[in-house]
Amino acid sequence: MSRWLPVLFALLAGLARAVGIVVVTWFLCRVMPGDVVDVLGLEGGLSEAQQADLRVSLGYDRPIVVQFFDWAQHALAGDFGRSVRFDRPVADMLASAAPVTIELALGSFVVGVALALGLAIAATSMKSRLLEAAVDGLNIWSIAVPTFCAGVLGIIVFSLWLGWLPVIGSLILPIIIIGLDNAGQIVKLVREDLAEAVMLPHVRTARAKGLSPWRIAVVHVLPVAAPIVLVLSGLVLSGLVAGTLTMEILFGLPGIGSLMLNAVHGRDLPVVLAAVTVVAVALVAINTLVDALHRLIDPRVNR
Amino acid sequence: MSPKAGIRRAAGSFVAPGTLVALVAVIVILLAAAGAPILSDQSPLDQDLTAMNGGPTAEHLLGTDNLGRDVLVRLLWGARTTLVVGALGTALAFALGAGVGLMAIVAGRLTEMLWFAVIDLIRALPATLLGVLLIVALGSGTVPVIIALGLSFSPLVALVVRTAHAREVARDYVAAAASFGGGRLHVLVHHILPNLIGTLVTQGAIVLPRCIVTESVLSFLGLGSSPDEPTWGRMIADASRFIEQAPHAILAPVIALIVLTTALSVLGDQLRRRLDPTRAAAMPADLAEASPIATAWTAEGAES
Numbered sequence: 158m159s160r161w162l163p164v165l166f167a168l169l170a171g172l173a174r175a176v177g178i179v180v181v182t183w184f185l186c187r188v189m190p191g192d193v194v195d196v197l198g199l200e201g202g203l204s205e206a207q208q209a210d211l212r213v214s215l216g217y218d219r220p221i222v223v224q225f226f227d228w229a230q231h232a233l234a235g236d237f238g239r240s241v242r243f244d245r246p247v248a249d250m251l252a253s254a255a256p257v258t259i260e261l262a263l264g265s266f267v268v269g270v271a272l273a274l275g276l277a278i279a280a281t282s283m284k285s286r287l288l289e290a291a292v293d294g295l296n297i298w299s300i301a302v303p304t305f306c307a308g309v310l311g312i313i314v315f316s317l318w319l320g321w322l323p324v325i326g327s328l329i330l331p332i333i334i335i336g337l338d339n340a341g342q343i344v345k346l347v348r349e350d351l352a353e354a355v356m357l358p359h360v361r362t363a364r365a366k367g368l369s370p371w372r373i374a375v376v377h378v379l380p381v382a383a384p385i386v387l388v389l390s391g392l393v394l395s396g397l398v399a400g401t402l403t404m405e406i407l408f409g410l411p412g413i414g415s416l417m418l419n420a421v422h423g424r425d426l427p428v429v430l431a432a433v434t435v436v437a438v439a440l441v442a443i444n445t446l447v448d449a450l451h452r453l454i455d456p457r458v459n460r
Numbered sequence: 461m462s463p464k465a466g467i468r469r470a471a472g473s474f475v476a477p478g479t480l481v482a483l484v485a486v487i488v489i490l491l492a493a494a495g496a497p498i499l500s501d502q503s504p505l506d507q508d509l510t511a512m513n514g515g516p517t518a519e520h521l522l523g524t525d526n527l528g529r530d531v532l533v534r535l536l537w538g539a540r541t542t543l544v545v546g547a548l549g550t551a552l553a554f555a556l557g558a559g560v561g562l563m564a565i566v567a568g569r570l571t572e573m574l575w576f577a578v579i580d581l582i583r584a585l586p587a588t589l590l591g592v593l594l595i596v597a598l599g600s601g602t603v604p605v606i607i608a609l610g611l612s613f614s615p616l617v618a619l620v621v622r623t624a625h626a627r628e629v630a631r632d633y634v635a636a637a638a639s640f641g642g643g644r645l646h647v648l649v650h651h652i653l654p655n656l657i658g659t660l661v662t663q664g665a666i667v668l669p670r671c672i673v674t675e676s677v678l679s680f681l682g683l684g685s686s687p688d689e690p691t692w693g694r695m696i697a698d699a700s701r702f703i704e705q706a707p708h709a710i711l712a713p714v715i716a717l718i719v720l721t722t723a724l725s726v727l728g729d730q731l732r733r734r735l736d737p738t739r740a741a742a743m744p745a746d747l748a749e750a751s752p753i754a755t756a757w758t759a760e761g762a763e764s
Contacts (some may be wrong), residue, residue: 174580174581174584177581178581178584178585180591181581185593185594185596185597186593186596186597188597271541292582297725300669300720300721300722300725301718301721301722301725302721302722303673303676303677303717303718303721305676305677305680305696306696306714306717306718309696309700309710309711309714310714312703313546313703313707313711317703317704317707363705394586395586395587396586398586398588398589399586399587399588399674399677402588402592402677402681403677403680403681406680406681407581407700417592418681418683419591421592421596421683422682429596433589433592433593433596437479437584437585437588437589439590440584440586441584444584
């Protein structure tokens with residue numbers, strides 16, 4: 158039981174955080190100057206009376222707290238209202254945009270963690286100058302080159318100069334670019350953690366037994382380093398958001414990022430709210446799960 | 461180690477060539493930004509309609525963009541916005557993270573808990589998403605971007621400062637100062653704060669490049685300052701639609717941004733090595749070895 162208590166607390170804290178974020182997001186979005194009615198009014202030349210009618214039909218005239226609970230109730234059931242611009246259910250728009258973003262995020266996450274882990278293990282077990290330099294290089298790359306700059310460079314090199322890939326709509330290049338950024342953010346920390354794990358007595362024993370470096374790395378060192386890898390995987394999330402958002406715009410991918418930005422520019426409130434809320438809650442959920450899992454497999458953190 | 465000794469050592473010791481190049485790069489960009497009105501013979505908004513998306517010529521050293529605006533001139537003026545917004549964002553992050561954070565800690569348990577609950581909430585949102593949200597709430601423009609940057613990066617400062625503060629509070633000199641009748645605020649300002657300067661400077665060096673990158677991302681997404689105000693992010697966004705016709709117009713701001721962030725990161729890394737006492741590398745090896753306690757708290761500080 159005592160083993161599960163911290164996990165339960167972590168999950169509850171995550172829930173509280175998610176609720177807090179949803180509330181803050183909603184009220185921040187509602188104070189935005191100039192709602193969609195203003196924008197439509199300017200574009201379509203609606204009269205004052207027509208604008209007032211539209212506001213009533215959208216429910217914007219009710220007390221703001223009532224509006225929030227109304228929205229929250231529907232949102233919990235998966236109903237985010239209708240886009241004011243496109244007159245489509247927001248949930249449908251999100252559902253059609255989500256696969257692109259998920260593919261992009263998941264793909265680059267896998268590429269990033271695999272690359273970081275592989276490189277760190279190789280550098281730890283082989284003691285090669287070149288591999289150490291690769292670790293440092295990847296780390297510096299992720300700090301110094303923002304993903305959208307890397308995207309621009311990628312387009313110029315691979316599409317314009319080499320003519321390999323079509324520029325727009327390609328998923329491979331953005332996945333590699335965000336993946337490189339993810340890997341660079343964590344590779345050095347994984348490498349440092351592995352270097353410490355290598356010094357542990359049981360690893361020395363394994364080496365004395367004459368096991369191969371790769372076997373030692375995978376069977377004896379990696380399990381010790383598993384918790385830190387888990388924590389670091391949570392760390393890349395923030396970079397993942399910036400990465401997917403800018404890559405979707407740069408490469409013209411119709412994902413949630415594009416949907417959100419178009420909605421921001423068009424003052425399409427229900428869509429902005431839904432997109433920001435869904436992304437934020439997804440992030441909190443992932444972070445909470447990582448935290449809970451961490452507490453489960455590494456009881457030392459509970460102290 | 462007193463911060464003064466740290467600075468003396470930083471100045472006195474050998475400077476790596478990489479650091480020197482980074483320093484020169486930052487100084488050149490600062491001078492370019494400061495001298496933009498003198499250096500440029502035209503306004504960053506001037507359109508030369510005879511030379512749209514033109515390559516480098518004697519008249520336009522870095523070519524022109526899709527509206528025939530001089531890329532070099534826009535680069536110079538953009539550096540101003542980028543640097544000023546980045547610096548102000550960093551300042552705000554420190555005011556909120558370190559300023560309000562330390563005051564909340566000194567004021568008592570309850571205020572500390574409340575403020576750090578807010579910080580925890582902010583931390584749950586990535587900078588870009590928080591930026592989008594705040595710009596939706598406040599409207600696009602330079603001020604909302606600065607607020608967004610300050611809020612987004614305040615947790616980074618606040619958490620490090622809280623750890624450093626907790627570390628210092630546990631040390632003897634704080635107990636000594638308190639035993640002489642020093643109030644909590646007095647002890648904070650006159651005794652603890654001087655010992656946090658190394659940590660603060662280090663953290664500033666980490667936050668500044670991140671602020672600059674995030675500002676560029678937000679401008680790139682069209683959420684930054686007004687279209688009349690050239691920023692590197694907006695230049696990249698504008699030129700990205702003409703990447704085939706005019707790769708030079710996009711390469712110039714991209715390379716400028718990469719050079720700036722790289723140089724700032726290299727300098728920041730050097731500062732951290734030399735100033736931050738929580739890093740083992742910053743402590744003279746003989747001291748770390750001689751004192752098991754010093755080693756213990758160094759390891760503890762590095763872990764958190």
